Amino acid sequence: MTRKLTREITDDLALSRKRKRTRVIVLFAGLTAALVVVSVVSAGAGQYGIPARDVLRVLTGGSLEDPYAEGVLWAVRFPRVVMSLLVGATLGVCGALMQGTFGNPLAEPGVVGVSSGAAVGACLSIVFGWTFLGAFTTPGIAFAAGLLTTIAVYTLSRSGGRTGTVSMILTGVAVNAIAGALVALLMFVGDQSAREQIVFWQLGSVAGARWPYVWVVLPLAAVTAVVALAAARRLDMLSLGDRQARHLGVNVERLRLVVTCAVAVGVSAAVSYSGIISFVGLVVPHLVRIVMGPGHRVLVPASLVGGAVLLACADLLARTVVSYADLPIGMVTALVGGPFFFWLLRRTRTSAGGWA
Numbered sequence: 001m002t003r004k005l006t007r008e009i010t011d012d013l014a015l016s017r018k019r020k021r022t023r024v025i026v027l028f029a030g031l032t033a034a035l036v037v038v039s040v041v042s043a044g045a046g047q048y049g050i051p052a053r054d055v056l057r058v059l060t061g062g063s064l065e066d067p068y069a070e071g072v073l074w075a076v077r078f079p080r081v082v083m084s085l086l087v088g089a090t091l092g093v094c095g096a097l098m099q100g101t102f103g104n105p106l107a108e109p110g111v112v113g114v115s116s117g118a119a120v121g122a123c124l125s126i127v128f129g130w131t132f133l134g135a136f137t138t139p140g141i142a143f144a145a146g147l148l149t150t151i152a153v154y155t156l157s158r159s160g161g162r163t164g165t166v167s168m169i170l171t172g173v174a175v176n177a178i179a180g181a182l183v184a185l186l187m188f189v190g191d192q193s194a195r196e197q198i199v200f201w202q203l204g205s206v207a208g209a210r211w212p213y214v215w216v217v218l219p220l221a222a223v224t225a226v227v228a229l230a231a232a233r234r235l236d237m238l239s240l241g242d243r244q245a246r247h248l249g250v251n252v253e254r255l256r257l258v259v260t261c262a263v264a265v266g267v268s269a270a271v272s273y274s275g276i277i278s279f280v281g282l283v284v285p286h287l288v289r290i291v292m293g294p295g296h297r298v299l300v301p302a303s304l305v306g307g308a309v310l311l312a313c314a315d316l317l318a319r320t321v322v323s324y325a326d327l328p329i330g331m332v333t334a335l336v337g338g339p340f341f342f343w344l345l346r347r348t349r350t351s352a353g354g355w356a
Helices: 002-044 052-057 067-102 113-128 134-156 165-188 192-203 213-239 242-247 252-274 279-292 294-321 329-350
Strands: none
Touching: 002 052, 002 067, 002 252, 002 279, 002 294, 052 067, 067 165, 067 213, 067 252, 067 279, 067 294, 113 134, 113 165, 113 192, 134 165, 134 213, 134 252, 134 279, 165 192, 192 329, 213 242, 213 252, 213 294, 242 252, 279 294, 279 329
16 A cells, blocks of 8 residues: 555656656747747848848858848847847846845846946946947946946845845845936936936837947856856755755855846846846746746746847837837836736735745
């Protein structure tokens, strides 16, 4: 009787693992297919339409009869598509990291002040007309300001040699409020042209993406992704609670520091070239968690690919939904993410404070 019961339990566990593996395979196959399709369609869409077959021909090393179309693809469309994928992937994976670190499905990269800090840096460069780094001046200052703001939040939230999640969130709220006030002050000080540039930057866009910008963001995004994948198993332990994670051998303080630094680097690099793009880091990890559960070894890579797909789709909508207009991509993600955020709050409230 005991052997039979043991065999049944073993068979059930094996069946459960098989089903989970199947779901993981289906999820990543679907995300990969969506990534390829939206990238090809996005590269061909625009005021100068290029058929998908021509896009694929260029990507596979062929050439087009129309040299202008080929030039548009390499000089304008491909850098923009790649930048949208990089920014979306970074925001998605950083959202998963923040939610895992804080143990809260409503956490997102902006909690630690990185986006608002980058906004202050960009506004300083725009208002005072700094150009000492050429075209890289505004993104460079935004990147540095985002890093410094995150370091300030982490340092100010430490107490007794430890950094609690509640104190870090509250510190982030205060720093975000101060950064918002500084941005408003800089808009007041700046002239009309500076105000327009600040508003456009805050709405977010990858319209100005070029290959040199892509090569700057790529290694920083890659570092963030590698750190996220390496930290996935420890984040699973951290979800049990700080005390339990320490008993399992996790250095909680060091894990939070590493994750915070990775988020600061990745998000600072992303928003310095794209502006503030909201809700991607909130929506994508939560949707993946609903489908696959809270395990970070699947959640982290799926959020990375899912974020890339979502932002590429948003950029495609921004370029095509209104003829002869390029809408700010941050506005598109906010229009989609806002209603989802209300739904998420309601769902979280009815789940008695647990994972939604």
